[in-house]
Amino acid sequence: MAERMDDAARRALAALEDRLDERTAAYLNACVRCGLCADSCHVFLATGDPETIPAKKAERVARLYRRYHTLLGRIAPRFAGAEDASDEALDALATAAFGRCTVCGRCALHCSVGLDPAAILRFARLMAQAAGRVPKGIQASIDLARATGNNMGIAREDVIETLSWLEEDLRDTTGDASIQLPVDRPGARVYYVLNPRELKFFPLSISAAGMIFHAAGENWTLSSTDFDLTNYGMFAADEAAAGEFSGRIVRRAEELGVEELVVAECGHGYRALRWEAPEWLGRRLPFRVTSFVEVMARYLAEGRLALDPSRNPARVTLHDPCNLVRHGGVIEEQRRVLRAAVADFVEMTPNRLDNYCCGGGGGLLAASEHAAARLEAGRPKADQIRATGAKVVAAPCHNCIDQLGEINRHYKLGVEVKTIAEIVADALTTGGPG
Amino acid sequence: MPLTPSALVLAAALAVSAAAFVTLRRRLGRPLPAPFAEPRGSAAAGERWALTAAFLPWNKESSRHHAASYAAGLLLHTAIAAMVARLLWSLTGRPLPRPLELALAALLATGLACGLALFAKRLANPALRALSVPEDYAANLLVGAALAGGLAACLDPRALPAFQWIGAALALYAPLGKLRHMVFLVTSRRFWGRFFGRRGVKPAPPVAGEAPRG
Amino acid sequence: MPHLEIAGRTFLVDEEGFLQQPDVWNDEVAALFAASDGVEELTPEHWAVVRFIRSYWEQSGSAPMVRLLCKETGVNLRTIYKLFPAGPAKGACKYAGLPKPDGCV
Numbered sequence: 001m002a003e004r005m006d007d008a009a010r011r012a013l014a015a016l017e018d019r020l021d022e023r024t025a026a027y028l029n030a031c032v033r034c035g036l037c038a039d040s041c042h043v044f045l046a047t048g049d050p051e052t053i054p055a056k057k058a059e060r061v062a063r064l065y066r067r068y069h070t071l072l073g074r075i076a077p078r079f080a081g082a083e084d085a086s087d088e089a090l091d092a093l094a095t096a097a098f099g100r101c102t103v104c105g106r107c108a109l110h111c112s113v114g115l116d117p118a119a120i121l122r123f124a125r126l127m128a129q130a131a132g133r134v135p136k137g138i139q140a141s142i143d144l145a146r147a148t149g150n151n152m153g154i155a156r157e158d159v160i161e162t163l164s165w166l167e168e169d170l171r172d173t174t175g176d177a178s179i180q181l182p183v184d185r186p187g188a189r190v191y192y193v194l195n196p197r198e199l200k201f202f203p204l205s206i207s208a209a210g211m212i213f214h215a216a217g218e219n220w221t222l223s224s225t226d227f228d229l230t231n232y233g234m235f236a237a238d239e240a241a242a243g244e245f246s247g248r249i250v251r252r253a254e255e256l257g258v259e260e261l262v263v264a265e266c267g268h269g270y271r272a273l274r275w276e277a278p279e280w281l282g283r284r285l286p287f288r289v290t291s292f293v294e295v296m297a298r299y300l301a302e303g304r305l306a307l308d309p310s311r312n313p314a315r316v317t318l319h320d321p322c323n324l325v326r327h328g329g330v331i332e333e334q335r336r337v338l339r340a341a342v343a344d345f346v347e348m349t350p351n352r353l354d355n356y357c358c359g360g361g362g363g364l365l366a367a368s369e370h371a372a373a374r375l376e377a378g379r380p381k382a383d384q385i386r387a388t389g390a391k392v393v394a395a396p397c398h399n400c401i402d403q404l405g406e407i408n409r410h411y412k413l414g415v416e417v418k419t420i421a422e423i424v425a426d427a428l429t430t431g432g433p434g
Numbered sequence: 435m436p437l438t439p440s441a442l443v444l445a446a447a448l449a450v451s452a453a454a455f456v457t458l459r460r461r462l463g464r465p466l467p468a469p470f471a472e473p474r475g476s477a478a479a480g481e482r483w484a485l486t487a488a489f490l491p492w493n494k495e496s497s498r499h500h501a502a503s504y505a506a507g508l509l510l511h512t513a514i515a516a517m518v519a520r521l522l523w524s525l526t527g528r529p530l531p532r533p534l535e536l537a538l539a540a541l542l543a544t545g546l547a548c549g550l551a552l553f554a555k556r557l558a559n560p561a562l563r564a565l566s567v568p569e570d571y572a573a574n575l576l577v578g579a580a581l582a583g584g585l586a587a588c589l590d591p592r593a594l595p596a597f598q599w600i601g602a603a604l605a606l607y608a609p610l611g612k613l614r615h616m617v618f619l620v621t622s623r624r625f626w627g628r629f630f631g632r633r634g635v636k637p638a639p640p641v642a643g644e645a646p647r648g
Numbered sequence: 649m650p651h652l653e654i655a656g657r658t659f660l661v662d663e664e665g666f667l668q669q670p671d672v673w674n675d676e677v678a679a680l681f682a683a684s685d686g687v688e689e690l691t692p693e694h695w696a697v698v699r700f701i702r703s704y705w706e707q708s709g710s711a712p713m714v715r716l717l718c719k720e721t722g723v724n725l726r727t728i729y730k731l732f733p734a735g736p737a738k739g740a741c742k743y744a745g746l747p748k749p750d751g752c753v
Contacts, residue, residue: 035565053561109494109636
């Protein structure tokens with residue numbers, strides 16, 4: 001650390017003093033360190049390292065809380081398990097929060113006391129952020145999004161050219177010249193936001209969404225400027241950045257006057273826009289925020305999509321992204337869609353709220369310094385996938401998809417990882433490629 | 435019947451303890467503003483679930499996978515509740531019917547055994563030991579002492595003053611360390627339930643065509 | 649910073665195996681990185697993609713959009729994913745000796 005330690009500690013403790021909310025404080029005061037949360041955590045299951053027990057990671061905050069905010073911790077710190085805000089304590093806090101926890105919240109649903117260790121770890125991130133200990137890859141993505149409007153620094157003309165290239169390709173492959181990828185269209189009912197990695201490297205999911213919107217007869221638009229649904233500010237617990245990023249999309253949605261903001265398949269992006277943005281911005285949003293997964297399920301229920309599941313004959317299993325499911329409440333829609341779109345759907349065990357994190361959540365994918373730990377933490381997910389015998393893993397989250405792709409190669413699973421939209425587009429009998 | 439010195443001290447300790455808890459709760463942290471995001475489920479339903487069905491052993495993996503520890507924990511806490519009730523009753527200065535005293539004694543003995551078993555587990559299990567702080571052991575022993583005091587008082591009224599002295603110590607200590615979870619467990623569950631209830635996560639929403647899940 | 653050893657040579661890389669010494673990159677290094685990642689045989693299409701990424705990065709300091717990659721190399725999008733199972737970012741860009749791109753990759 002180039003900076004003097006005392007300043008970092010002072011800022012971390014100021015965050016503890018000023019920013020700790022009563023809910024997180026209640027959680028800090030309720031944990032009895034029974035340790036029953038240990039095997040609810042994919043990181044602990046993968047490593048067996050006691051440092052990765054959710055309660056132990058939460059202790060990184062609790063030890064500082066007790067030292068500076070409890071009588072017993074002030075007068076008998078060793079006895080109470082309290083600790084000074086030393087350089088080592090802050091490093092351990094940051095490593096626990098950013099490198100050994102994806103804030104997936106599985107422990108929260110299984111804590112026998114009934115507290116949420118993941119909420120404590122989110123607060124750990126806030127303290128680590130105050131102490132200048134955000135992993136550099138996460139910080140770089142924040143800085144790039146601040147400077148350019150998206151986390152990959154994609155220029156507006158590249159957005160427009162990519163979309164028109166995709167549109168042309170779509171018209172060629174489907175033989176339907178009326179299919180469109182509308183950009184900045186006024187009067188649209190739906191505003192669809194993307195993960196920049198789709199535009200830059202993996203655009204087939206955009207084409208798939210275009211086919212589905214087209215088949216359903218939706219009046220929708222993309223934005224050439226405010227298209228980035230990701231929010232690395234949320235990962236860093238940097239609420240100023242988080243509010244800035246979600247604020248851009250909210251303002252654009254208001255300018256466009258849309259009824260519905262639809263978030264492409266991305267767990268944290270959905271959570272950020274659906275659940276956190278109104279709190280960061282301090283107001284209700286005048287439009288609906290939905291995941292594209294919900295939209296596809298709705299179209300199916302309304303009979304607006306004709307699907308032929310025999311076009312997807314391979315066995316498909318489903319990965320439940322933490323932020324979409326445990327922190328978002330979107331639980332059944334993805335299943336309804338897949339059952340309609342594939343011939344052989346199998347659940348992983350466990351699934352839904354009990355799914356294991358892919359290991360790359362919480363921004364960990366961008367934190368290169370923890371790359372080895374991230375791959376190791378993907379082992380429970382790899383085991384789950386292998387046990388299904390599936391050839392395709394559907395994952396409604398671009399972040400999960402990248403991690404799943406890595407564990408696919410690392411653990412030699414031999415599967416294909418796809419968005420749900422791509423699978424649905426392959427099954428479309430109206431407007432589809434067949 | 436005039437209050438004995440031990441009963442007076444106990445009553446005072448309970449009052450101090452209660453005041454300490456009220457203060458702790460008030461100073462807990464920044465109050466949460468009412469959320470703006472449109473709810474997907476019901477905060478109230480989540481809160482109800484967290485305070486009721488969430489305790490059922492099959493509703494959480496931690497209790498499913500660790501049935502023995504969970505059962506020991508439940509018995510320990512049931513015994514603690516009974517011990518506290520016995521302690522409060524002792525302030526009336528009236529004896530309990532003999533069969534009730536004996537039933538209580540059996541419960542307290544069971545709870546004490548469970549508490550000691552959990553103490554032993556904390557010492558023996560390397561991961562749990564790594565997670566523990568000195569106060570975890572001390573708090574367990576203090577509660578064990580109170581259970582033992584209650585057990586003795588149930589069996590022999592002459593042990594009642596000793597039970598009350600231990601009870602007073604326990605009441606004064608409770609707000610200081612981990613034992614404060616006796617209050618914050620409920621606070622936690624309420625916040626937890628409202629958070630996950632609002633997001634439509636718990637209780638798990640009913641699935642069309644499927645039986646509702648827990 | 650970690651080191652990566654391939655075929656007796658040692659490279660300075662980041663924790664995800666992206667080369668940290670831009671000046672040591674050449675065709676041989678590209679082939680070594682690809683091989684260590686399971687891409688044993690580099691076809692002319694592989695080379696077209698890798699070389700375009702490299703030259704684009706040397707000029708602009710960033711990885712090209714996949715659209716440009718397809719357009720400039722004539723390689724079809726779906727073929728790129730087949731050629732580089734780790735994808736354009738973690739595969740092709742890595743063999744081209746670029747640092748890891750920001751964002752969800």
